[in-house]
Amino acid sequence: MTTSFDTDQGAGVTAPAPAPALAARTRGLRKLYRSTVAVDQVDLDVPEGAVLGMLGPNGSGKTTTIRMLLGLVRPTEGEVELLGRPMPEGAQRALPDVGALVEGPGFHPFLSGRENLRRLASAEPHLSSSDIPTAVEAALERVGLTGAANRRYRAYSLGMKQRLGLAGALLVPRRMVVLDEPTNGLDPAGTREIRKIIAELHADGVTVLVSSHLLAEVEATCTHVAVLHDGTVVAQGELDELLESGSPGLLVSTPDGDKALEALQAGRIPAKLIPDGVRADLTTATAPQVVETLVRGGVAVHEVRRERTGLEDLFARLTQHEDGGEGLSEVDEVTA
Numbered sequence: 001m002t003t004s005f006d007t008d009q010g011a012g013v014t015a016p017a018p019a020p021a022l023a024a025r026t027r028g029l030r031k032l033y034r035s036t037v038a039v040d041q042v043d044l045d046v047p048e049g050a051v052l053g054m055l056g057p058n059g060s061g062k063t064t065t066i067r068m069l070l071g072l073v074r075p076t077e078g079e080v081e082l083l084g085r086p087m088p089e090g091a092q093r094a095l096p097d098v099g100a101l102v103e104g105p106g107f108h109p110f111l112s113g114r115e116n117l118r119r120l121a122s123a124e125p126h127l128s129s130s131d132i133p134t135a136v137e138a139a140l141e142r143v144g145l146t147g148a149a150n151r152r153y154r155a156y157s158l159g160m161k162q163r164l165g166l167a168g169a170l171l172v173p174r175r176m177v178v179l180d181e182p183t184n185g186l187d188p189a190g191t192r193e194i195r196k197i198i199a200e201l202h203a204d205g206v207t208v209l210v211s212s213h214l215l216a217e218v219e220a221t222c223t224h225v226a227v228l229h230d231g232t233v234v235a236q237g238e239l240d241e242l243l244e245s246g247s248p249g250l251l252v253s254t255p256d257g258d259k260a261l262e263a264l265q266a267g268r269i270p271a272k273l274i275p276d277g278v279r280a281d282l283t284t285a286t287a288p289q290v291v292e293t294l295v296r297g298g299v300a301v302h303e304v305r306r307e308r309t310g311l312e313d314l315f316a317r318l319t320q321h322e323d324g325g326e327g328l329s330e331v332d333e334v335t336a
């Protein structure tokens with residue numbers, strides 16, 4: 001099942017909204033490793049300015065998709081477009097505007113963090129050599145590595161290596177930043193810093209694509225989400241819409257609970273009493289119909305909001321294995 005939220009939903013009532021500009025898109029993307037299908041028929045849309053969380057259990061194809069987006073892996077079939085350029089052919093034009101933190105960045109083990117970053121900076125087409133020292137120091141500062149900048153890379157902890165990779169992604173202002181499991185190996189303070197950096201990038205209008213198997217991380221930082229399972233996208237869209245779509249309930253706060261229940265029942269809308277009002281079922285009625293029914297029935301409606309599914313429930317439902325197991329391990333659930 002693929003749940004997508006096209007902007008032209010509801011066409012026929014009003015003119016369809018223009019499709020959002022996409023910072024990245026894939027169509028019919030497929031990657032085979034011998035007989036292993038790593039990614040299958042993936043149509044991914046990354047709207048410009050979004051923070052899109054790519055969620056999926058281990059082995060669901062997140063890293064392979066990201067690698068194909070960045071032109072690091074050639075698709076077996078399908079199309080990839082990054083900042084309007086076909087990949088991997090357009091890599092030279094697209095990549096200078098894309099900062100990426102992907103597994104195993106090629107840092108030199110015997111050079112310090114700072115020296116590694118300087119080497120990386122010298123390969124940045126958007127950075128003149130006179131600006132390299134300032135850009136390197138700013139990036140080190142931003143990821144909290146200034147104090148450890150003179151230590152050799154091989155002496156870095158996993159978290160420090162992640163931070164250095166992130167510093168590389170942030171050396172120059174980018175149009176898009178792609179982060180594959182950025183909080184891997186980071187302690188809670190490091191995780192919070194990553195969230196802050198993602199929020200800053202978002203505020204600056206940068207598109208962020210971040211893969212994660214940590215639901216809380218995605219729920220806290222992302223505007224959009226794409227859920228992968230066994231190499232396919234099983235849901236994608238705005239996070240809020242996705243969460244609301246999972247639960248067809250409208251929560252109505254009212255001091256007239258009994259009266260509200262009576263009015264809804266008379267209107268054949270299934271409902272039940274909840275502590276501060278009623279919950280109306282939206283499988284047969286729309287939210288405006290519920291409100292209209294209540295107002296016509298003389299019910300004082302104080303507040304109306306859609307019931308939201310937790311991302312954890314939604315994710316479990318979408319990635320449930322046929323054997324009944326869920327996509328998350330116990331460790332993940334504890335960490336999330």
Ligand SMILES: Nc1ncnc2c1ncn2[C@@H]1O[C@H](COP(=O)(O)OP(=O)(O)OP(=O)(O)O)[C@@H](O)[C@H]1O
Binds near residue numbers: 060
């Ligand atoms: N280089 C490769 N050679 C062979 N198989 C691969 C290779 N890279 C990935 N795969 C396989 O493709 C599938 C998808 O892997 P991928 O790393 O993209 O998933 P993922 O969602 O990023 O997983 P994780 O969260 O564990 O990093 C897995 O079955 C994996 O074993």
